[in-house]
Amino acid sequence: MKLYYAPGACSLAPHIVLEESGLAYESEAIDLRGNRMTSSGKDFSQINAKGYVPALVLDDGQLLTEGPAINQYLADRVPEKKLAPANGTIDRYRLQEWLTFLGTELHKSFSPLFNPATSDDWKKASLETVNRRLEYVATQLAGKQFLVGDNFTIADAYLFTILGWGQYVGLDIGKWPVLKEYHGRIFMRPAVQAALKAEGLIPSA
Ligand SMILES: N[C@@H](CCC(=O)N[C@@H](CS)C(=O)NCC(=O)O)C(=O)O
Incomplete structure (x- = not known):
C-alpha cells in the first residue's frame, strides 16, 4: 500500500x-x-x-x-x-456519526481559513462555526478518553489531526481544557x- x-x-x-x-x-x-x-x-x-x-x-x-x-x-x-468497532454494531454507527461530523462540520469549516481567496467576512463566519463545533466536541469528550468507546479509534486520529490546525489559524484550543488535554495525550502515542x-x-x- x-x-x-x-x-x-x-x-x-x-x-x-x-x-x-x-x-x-x-x-x-x-x-x-x-x-x-x-x-x-x-x-x-x-x-x-x-x-x-x-x-x-x-x-x-x-x-x-x-x-x-x-x-x-x-x-x-x-x-x-x-481501530474501529465491528461492522453492524451500534458503536460502528457512532464511529461513522463522528467521522461524518468531523469531515463535513469541522474539517470543512476549517478549509476557508486556509484559502487565501477567502474574504475576511467569510473567514470570520467560518471561525465562528469552528468555535461552535469545537465547543460541542469538548462537551462530548468531558470525562472520556476517546470519542467512541474505550479505545483509540480512527475518529481520534481524525480529530487529533484537525485540532492541530488551530495553531495555523490563530485558534488556541487551550480555551477548551478538555481538548488540550486530549490533544496532548493523543500526541504522546508512539x-x-x-x-x-x-x-x-x-x-x-
Ligand atoms: N473529502 C476529502 C477531503 C480531503 C481534503 O480536504 N484534502 C485537502 C487537505 S486536508 C486537500 O488535499 N486540499 C487540496 C485541494 O482540495 O485541492 C476527504 O475527506 O478525504
Missing part, C-alpha cells in the same frame, strides 16, 4: 492509522501549495484525478480516496487493533509520534 499525503493535512489521520495498524506501507508527500507534484516528481493528478489528499494505492493497484473510507478500510484490515516524524512535523531524534 502507498499513502499520498501532504504534511499536516487531513492525510495525517490515515498516516497515524497506518502506524497504529502495523501494516506494511509506503508513503509519499505531495506539494499542495505548489505544482502538485509528488516528492519523486510525478504529476499527482495522474495518480488521483480528484487532486487532493489522502489517496491510498492498494496492493492490487486500486486507488482508494476519501479519508473516512480509507481509515475504515485500514481499521477493518486489523480488527484485533480495535504511532502518532511516528506519523508526525514521517511528515517532518516534529524532529526525528
Whole structure:
C-alpha cells in the first residue's frame, strides 16, 4: 500500500492509522501549495484525478480516496487493533456519526481559513462555526478518553489531526481544557509520534 499525503493535512489521520495498524506501507508527500507534484516528481493528478489528499494505492493497484473510507478500510484490515468497532454494531454507527461530523462540520469549516481567496467576512463566519463545533466536541469528550468507546479509534486520529490546525489559524484550543488535554495525550502515542516524524512535523531524534 502507498499513502499520498501532504504534511499536516487531513492525510495525517490515515498516516497515524497506518502506524497504529502495523501494516506494511509506503508513503509519499505531495506539494499542495505548489505544482502538485509528488516528492519523486510525478504529476499527482495522474495518480488521483480528484487532486487532493489522502489517496491510498492498494496492493492490487486500486486507488482508494476519501479519508473516512480509507481509515475504515485500514481499521477493518486489523480488527484485533480495535481501530474501529465491528461492522453492524451500534458503536460502528457512532464511529461513522463522528467521522461524518468531523469531515463535513469541522474539517470543512476549517478549509476557508486556509484559502487565501477567502474574504475576511467569510473567514470570520467560518471561525465562528469552528468555535461552535469545537465547543460541542469538548462537551462530548468531558470525562472520556476517546470519542467512541474505550479505545483509540480512527475518529481520534481524525480529530487529533484537525485540532492541530488551530495553531495555523490563530485558534488556541487551550480555551477548551478538555481538548488540550486530549490533544496532548493523543500526541504522546508512539504511532502518532511516528506519523508526525514521517511528515517532518516534529524532529526525528
Ligand atoms: N473529502 C476529502 C477531503 C480531503 C481534503 O480536504 N484534502 C485537502 C487537505 S486536508 C486537500 O488535499 N486540499 C487540496 C485541494 O482540495 O485541492 C476527504 O475527506 O478525504
